Amino acid sequence: MRRHDTIAATLLSLTHAFGTALVSEQVARRPGLLQAFDPRVRVIGLFALVLAVILSHRISVIVALFVVAVLLAVLSQVNLKSLAIRVWLMVLLFTSVIALPSVFLTPGDPIVTFPAGALHITAQGVTTAVLLITRVETAVTLTTLLVLTTPWMQILKALRAFRIPQEVVMMLAMTHRYIFLLAETAAQMFESRQSRTVGVIAHSAARHMTTRTGGVLLSKSVELSNDVFLAMQSRGFRGDAKTLSEFRMRSLDYIGLLSFLLVGVVAVWVGRA
Amino acid sequence: MTAPIFEAKQVSFSYEAIPALRDLSLSMEAGRSLALVGANGSGKSTLLRLLDALCFPSSGSISFSGNPLTPERLRADGYDLWFRRRVALLFQNPDVQLFNPTVFDEVAFGPLQLGWASTEVIARVNSMLETMVISHLRDRAPYRLSAGEKKRVALASVIVLDPEVLLLDEPTSMLDPRSQSQLIDLVQNWKGTSKTVITSTHQLEIVEDIAERVVVLEQGSVAADGTPSEILSNGELLLRANLVHAHRHKHGDMVHSHPHLHSHARHEH
Amino acid sequence: MHIPDGYLSPSTCAALYASAGVGWYAALRRVKCVFTTRLIPLISVFAAFSFVLMMFNLPLPGGTTGHAIGVTIASIILGPSGAILSISIAVAIQALFFGDGGITTLGANCFNMAIVGSLMAYVTYRLVAAGAAISSRRRVVAAAIAGYLAANTAAFVAAVEFGIQPLFFHNARGVPLYAPYPLSVAIPAMMIGHLAVAGIAEAVIAAGLVAYLQVADPLLLGNTSGLSDSATSTPVFVPQKSLRKLWLTVALLMLLTPLGILAGGTAWGEWSMSQVSAAADQKAIPTTSHDQAQPSSPPAGLQRLCSLWTAPIPNYAPEFVKSPRFGYLLSAMFGVGMLMAFSLVIQRILQRRRTAGQP
Numbered sequence: 001m002r003r004h005d006t007i008a009a010t011l012l013s014l015t016h017a018f019g020t021a022l023v024s025e026q027v028a029r030r031p032g033l034l035q036a037f038d039p040r041v042r043v044i045g046l047f048a049l050v051l052a053v054i055l056s057h058r059i060s061v062i063v064a065l066f067v068v069a070v071l072l073a074v075l076s077q078v079n080l081k082s083l084a085i086r087v088w089l090m091v092l093l094f095t096s097v098i099a100l101p102s103v104f105l106t107p108g109d110p111i112v113t114f115p116a117g118a119l120h121i122t123a124q125g126v127t128t129a130v131l132l133i134t135r136v137e138t139a140v141t142l143t144t145l146l147v148l149t150t151p152w153m154q155i156l157k158a159l160r161a162f163r164i165p166q167e168v169v170m171m172l173a174m175t176h177r178y179i180f181l182l183a184e185t186a187a188q189m190f191e192s193r194q195s196r197t198v199g200v201i202a203h204s205a206a207r208h209m210t211t212r213t214g215g216v217l218l219s220k221s222v223e224l225s226n227d228v229f230l231a232m233q234s235r236g237f238r239g240d241a242k243t244l245s246e247f248r249m250r251s252l253d254y255i256g257l258l259s260f261l262l263v264g265v266v267a268v269w270v271g272r273a
Numbered sequence: 274m275t276a277p278i279f280e281a282k283q284v285s286f287s288y289e290a291i292p293a294l295r296d297l298s299l300s301m302e303a304g305r306s307l308a309l310v311g312a313n314g315s316g317k318s319t320l321l322r323l324l325d326a327l328c329f330p331s332s333g334s335i336s337f338s339g340n341p342l343t344p345e346r347l348r349a350d351g352y353d354l355w356f357r358r359r360v361a362l363l364f365q366n367p368d369v370q371l372f373n374p375t376v377f378d379e380v381a382f383g384p385l386q387l388g389w390a391s392t393e394v395i396a397r398v399n400s401m402l403e404t405m406v407i408s409h410l411r412d413r414a415p416y417r418l419s420a421g422e423k424k425r426v427a428l429a430s431v432i433v434l435d436p437e438v439l440l441l442d443e444p445t446s447m448l449d450p451r452s453q454s455q456l457i458d459l460v461q462n463w464k465g466t467s468k469t470v471i472t473s474t475h476q477l478e479i480v481e482d483i484a485e486r487v488v489v490l491e492q493g494s495v496a497a498d499g500t501p502s503e504i505l506s507n508g509e510l511l512l513r514a515n516l517v518h519a520h521r522h523k524h525g526d527m528v529h530s531h532p533h534l535h536s537h538a539r540h541e542h
Numbered sequence: 543m544h545i546p547d548g549y550l551s552p553s554t555c556a557a558l559y560a561s562a563g564v565g566w567y568a569a570l571r572r573v574k575c576v577f578t579t580r581l582i583p584l585i586s587v588f589a590a591f592s593f594v595l596m597m598f599n600l601p602l603p604g605g606t607t608g609h610a611i612g613v614t615i616a617s618i619i620l621g622p623s624g625a626i627l628s629i630s631i632a633v634a635i636q637a638l639f640f641g642d643g644g645i646t647t648l649g650a651n652c653f654n655m656a657i658v659g660s661l662m663a664y665v666t667y668r669l670v671a672a673g674a675a676i677s678s679r680r681r682v683v684a685a686a687i688a689g690y691l692a693a694n695t696a697a698f699v700a701a702v703e704f705g706i707q708p709l710f711f712h713n714a715r716g717v718p719l720y721a722p723y724p725l726s727v728a729i730p731a732m733m734i735g736h737l738a739v740a741g742i743a744e745a746v747i748a749a750g751l752v753a754y755l756q757v758a759d760p761l762l763l764g765n766t767s768g769l770s771d772s773a774t775s776t777p778v779f780v781p782q783k784s785l786r787k788l789w790l791t792v793a794l795l796m797l798l799t800p801l802g803i804l805a806g807g808t809a810w811g812e813w814s815m816s817q818v819s820a821a822a823d824q825k826a827i828p829t830t831s832h833d834q835a836q837p838s839s840p841p842a843g844l845q846r847l848c849s850l851w852t853a854p855i856p857n858y859a860p861e862f863v864k865s866p867r868f869g870y871l872l873s874a875m876f877g878v879g880m881l882m883a884f885s886l887v888i889q890r891i892l893q894r895r896r897t898a899g900q901p
Contacts, residue, residue: 050645102722174590175586175587179635214754229584
């Protein structure tokens with residue numbers, strides 16, 4: 001039925017946000033390798049590896065980095081099967097669709113020629129497609145590891161340590177917190193509208209419903225922001241927020257940091273043009 | 274007779290074109306507890322926000338311990354920080370008040386803004402979490418809390434500074450019965466101490482527990498001011514102010530109607 | 543349109559991070575001085591709103607469904623600086639927390655959607671709505687046009703970012719190292735989706751929300767009509783002269799896209815070498831030899847520009863691209879950009895003369 005297509009799809013994405021949050025909280029609590037490092041080490045280290053993935057020109061190096069990522073996942077008690085289904089498979093499908101035409105379109109040395117002569121698969125085409133897919137898979141795996149093992153608040157505190165302006169970090173924190181509230185509010189609005197309508201909703205009616213829900217959400221958002229502003233003022237906020245700094249590096253963290261950077265540098269050096 | 278801690282004189286306030294308070298005058302003594310009752314839209318929240326100097330009257334004046342609450346006065350020599358430490362407002366909607374990533378951060382926010390030292394902040398927050406029995410929630414994000422937990426965290430985050438004045442905006446709204454009674458217990462503990470407590474509510478049944486004085490608001494002005502027993506026995510007033518309803522109901526074999534509210538208070542005829 | 547890691551080369555990522563950084567810095571400074579204490583809750587909640595809006599599956603006229611970015615309504619309500627910050631924050635959270643979009647490409651994504659998108663949306667909206675009453679239908683139409691142009695401009699810039707990858711970043715054997723499609727493929731591929739669907743989604747949301755606000759809360763639309771407003775909602779006053787600055791920025795952006803390509807001279811030499819060596823690419827050689835059909839008298843300088851566009855395109859490109867018309871389209875953009883910049887400069891000079899002449 002038409003009615004369920006768009007509204008239901010919207011509801012699904014809205015609730016998906018919560019699912020992601022819950023999963024990442026669970027993983028962050030496990031006593032794995034990545035979880036043991038200072039959040040700053042995780043942020044720098046995994047980012048360095050992603051950079052190495054982007055800087056390397058050789059597929060072999062990128063695959064090696066992928067293996068490193070999988071190893072980190074295992075050591076951090078991340079469920080590989082769920083990683084495979086939620087991340088690897090999705091990325092593979094999506095990127096393959098994008099990369100497939102390049103197999104035919106990239107000029108170079110043909111390795112397969114189709115009978116009509118109009119279409120060839122070139123070696124360069126295959127290489128570029130594989131290169132793209134492995135890069136994306138490895139990078140996404142590394143980013144996912146960071147997100148799964150590090151609660152949002154810790155990522156933000158790590159960012160603060162990297163001299164990102166305090167206002168920006170505060171905004172990132174607050175936005176994250178209120179995304180869930182607004183998503184829940186929007187979901188409730190959609191559910192209540194859905195339950196009040198009988199029969200199939202026409203496409204254009206669904207559009208109006210969605211837009212109107214967006215409008216109400218907008219009004220609520222503005223009201224929320226005004227009230228939050230007052231609440232912050234009421235607690236003494238005058239514009240420059242002060243926070244506690246809590247991180248301390250231990251020897252384990254330095255070892256971890258050096259290891260990440262070493263792997264990254266080796267990968268870039270071996271994988272250079 | 275000591276000077277009143279709050280003095281509102283002929284205060285008017287409008288949101289855009291809609292008037293919320295009309296020519297309201299009210300005087301509040303320190304160390305007392307007041308229940309501000311009125312139907313939704315009668316101006317209770319607005320008054321509390323004005324008392325907390327979050328907005329300012331379009332006409333009339335409000336003063337705190339003899340100091341006029343105006344934007345200029347607040348800006349002068351750090352008066353606002355002094356004021357914020359002494360007066361705390363608990364908002365009706367806890368989501369508005371929980372804007373930090375975790376419960377610990379939330380309770381720590383106030384002390385940090387007022388410039389307390391880190392060690393002091395940490396110690397004070399920990400003890401506050403214990404007092405409010407929410408230590409187990411310290412690393413929890415606000416969206417993962419129940420309504421009752423949110424209220425407790427919000428309350429913790431405003432009383433951590435040990436304010437002299439507590440302004441509570443519908444503190445029992447959206448709470449289940451048990452959380453409600455827990456909150457009422459807390460407010461009752463303050464009654465009789467040196468703290469000044471002003472609670473706004475439309476739930477008449479809790480008024481006697483939480484306050485010695487009741488002020489009834491109707492359409493932005495004071496309609497009545499007296500003790501709980503005086504106000505609660507004035508059926509007509511309550512009906513007019515839309516705080517109670519009247520409909521036909523049964524007592525045993527009798528069927529009649531009179532102003533009442535559904536509560537566990539017995540009423541006999 | 544969130545570009546994942548791996549599609550853009552490190553230097554492209556770095557360049558776009560730098561450009562985005564400039565935009566962020568300018569936006570933050572401006573918003574801080576306008577909003578002071580209100581900045582943090584306002585931008586945050588708006589970013590959260592945009593984020594949630596992006597999740598809406600919007601049924602569009604014609605039967606398709608699409609997703610909007612929300613950059614247009616953000617620009618209309620907060621002004622371009624506020625929109626730059628809000629959308630950037632939403633995009634950053636999508637990347638860092640939900641894995642939607644890469645972290646090396648975060649600068650690029652913010653540049654495309656938050657910066658280019660909001661500038662384009664704001665400038666278009668102001669121009670089309672110019673002085674109309676807040677409740678007038680013209681504002682709804684202006685929002686729709688602004689949304690459509692903003693989404694498509696953002697997509698176009700992304701397409702250019704993709705399209706230049708094989709041009710500059712390939713190895714000695716001719717393997718593209720990042721996004722493998724040249725401009726001739728990347729641009730149509732990206733634009734078709736956005737012209738037909740995503741642009742419409744953005745237009746529908748922008749227009750729908752403006753229409754809603756005209757009834758529900760017209761004060762929020764106050765800033766972009768040039769009226770200074772002391773409302774309790776969102777007091778943003780963007781004075782008239784900054785509109786000209788924004789025009790200049792848009793003009794510069796349009797100028798930069800072709801100029802960026804012009805800079806890479808040696809890459810084309812390599813391209814044609816690998817083409818020549820491959821037997822199947824013999825047809826590419828005539829393409830590189832500038833003997834396209836002569837159009838009706840273009841200026842010589844523009845002619846050279848066109849051939850620079852069409853020369854490196856190999857034989858697999860669709861027909862219309864091999865014609866000089868495609869090159870002219872891009873040169874026309876360059877020309878318009880130049881004219882805009884030129885007219886702004888003239889205006890500036892005239893204004894200075896006028897104020898100098900006054901006592």
